[in-house]
Amino acid sequence: MTRPPHLRLDRLPSPLDEILLVTDETGAVRALDFHDYMPRMGRLLRLHYGDLPPENGAAPAGVRAALNAYFEGALDALSAIAWATHGTAFQRAVWTALLNIPAGTTSTYAALATRIGKPAATRAVGAANGANPIAVLVPCHRLVGATGALTGYGGGLERKAWLLRHEGARP
Structure with missing residues (x-):
């Protein structure tokens, strides 16, 4: 790019x-x-x-x-909204996969790692998610921990919870 x-x-x-x-x-x-x-x-x-x-x-x-x-x-x-980002191929794969999590639903880091064909890369998915430069548009807020708990969000957990509620998901 x-x-x-x-x-x-x-x-x-x-x-x-x-x-x-x-x-x-x-x-x-x-x-x-x-x-x-x-x-x-x-x-x-x-x-x-x-x-x-x-x-x-x-x-x-x-x-x-x-x-x-x-x-x-x-x-x-x-x-x-058109968007463009730099980042590694892995990061861009994670960010693109986030777009496939529908509003009103959540997924886990492990499930996303499996979805992109890297099931052992859960922590790397978390790091890529945290490096997402276009929050909200690329819905990194839709990833939750393995137990469904809200975990890290660059804009703060209160905003993550608000976004999930706004979209109809149960945080």
């Missing part, structure tokens, strides 16, 4: 607090995180794009509208 020439940083209100949204010149989302996790997002952006800092600028209207629709209850609205 090639490095974009420019990144734009927008801020959107949400029921979970302000969202930081980074898009490229094509309108694809490159990062999405919560305002209180700006340092984490900055680290992921530097890891993936080097010394390319995002400049303040509005995300495309369609991206903003789809995120707002999702938070208003249109759970399928996120599928209309």
